[in-house]
Amino acid sequence: VEARGIHHVGVAVVDLDEAVRTYERLFGGRLEHRARVDAQGVEAASIRVGDDRIELLAALGDDTPVGKFLAKRGPGMHHVAYEVDDVRAAAADLAAGGAELIDSEPRQGMFGLEVAFVHPESVHGVLSEVVSSG
Amino acid sequence: VEARGIHHVGVAVVDLDEAVRTYERLFGGRLEHRARVDAQGVEAASIRVGDDRIELLAALGDDTPVGKFLAKRGPGMHHVAYEVDDVRAAAADLAAGGAELIDSEPRQGMFGLEVAFVHPESVHGVLSEVVSSG
Numbered sequence: 365v366e367a368r369g370i371h372h373v374g375v376a377v378v379d380l381d382e383a384v385r386t387y388e389r390l391f392g393g394r395l396e397h398r399a400r401v402d403a404q405g406v407e408a409a410s411i412r413v414g415d416d417r418i419e420l421l422a423a424l425g426d427d428t429p430v431g432k433f434l435a436k437r438g439p440g441m442h443h444v445a446y447e448v449d450d451v452r453a454a455a456a457d458l459a460a461g462g463a464e465l466i467d468s469e470p471r472q473g474m475f476g477l478e479v480a481f482v483h484p485e486s487v488h489g490v491l492s493e494v495v496s497s498g
Numbered sequence: 499v500e501a502r503g504i505h506h507v508g509v510a511v512v513d514l515d516e517a518v519r520t521y522e523r524l525f526g527g528r529l530e531h532r533a534r535v536d537a538q539g540v541e542a543a544s545i546r547v548g549d550d551r552i553e554l555l556a557a558l559g560d561d562t563p564v565g566k567f568l569a570k571r572g573p574g575m576h577h578v579a580y581e582v583d584d585v586r587a588a589a590a591d592l593a594a595g596g597a598e599l600i601d602s603e604p605r606q607g608m609f610g611l612e613v614a615f616v617h618p619e620s621v622h623g624v625l626s627e628v629v630s631s632g
Contacts, residue, residue: 369548414503440623489573
């Protein structure tokens with residue numbers, strides 16, 4: 365995949381309101397979107413820093429993926445998302461390159477984005493995502 | 499601090515050669531710099547992905563900061579670096595904003611950059627860096 369760049373860095377947090385304020389105060393972040401996504405068990409906030417983005421993720425319950433991550437590792441960096449032209453083509457390329465995909469089919473992510481996740485075992489411990497804004 | 503954007507995402511790895519190849523193969527990354535920095539106990543490679551960067555960090559020994567991180571958490575995401583105009587002014591702003599700095603004075607980072615680190619406790623578990631290319 366020829367990624368266009370890093371679309372966002374995903375960060376798991378306990379208190380979303382407080383985390384948004386921290387990124388605003390410390391790094392001049394600006395809240396771009398905020399949404400509760402029950403299907404994924406998260407409430408998420410996209411923070412712009414310059415042309416880049418931090419995606420803050422708070423768990424809606426302990427038994428969600430982000431809830432389990434928080435219980436195991438505590439708050440912190442969760443994933444890196446790469447912007448691609450076409451998520452379906454990117455997922456096929458990644459599989460052909462030997463990567464294990466969590467989503468073999470693109471799925472609807474947050475904020476209207478199309479996404480697919482790559483298993484961290486395939487990227488030296490980094491949960492990685494390809495994303496297209498359409 | 500009004501950060502200009504994300505300068506790089508730092509990732510701790512076990513095998514630097516293999517990790518560079520993985521980012522080239524999976525995401526179209528291009529090796530920008532590579533250097534061994536004995537003072538910091540790392541060998542580092544800066545990978546461009548579009549206009550963005552992944553900074554891969556391999557430990558030169560178990561008793562280095564990255565070596566201890568790898569022993570405790572395994573390979574994975576290590577820090578987020580924000581580009582600022584002036585690291586000294588940014589560090590003063592961050593301290594005034596209540597952040598605990600690891601480096602109260604800017605120091606020489608890798609690849610000729612001036613850097614200061616912010617304690618993860620001040621940023622919801624994310625080790626954060628401010629960096630200036632000069």
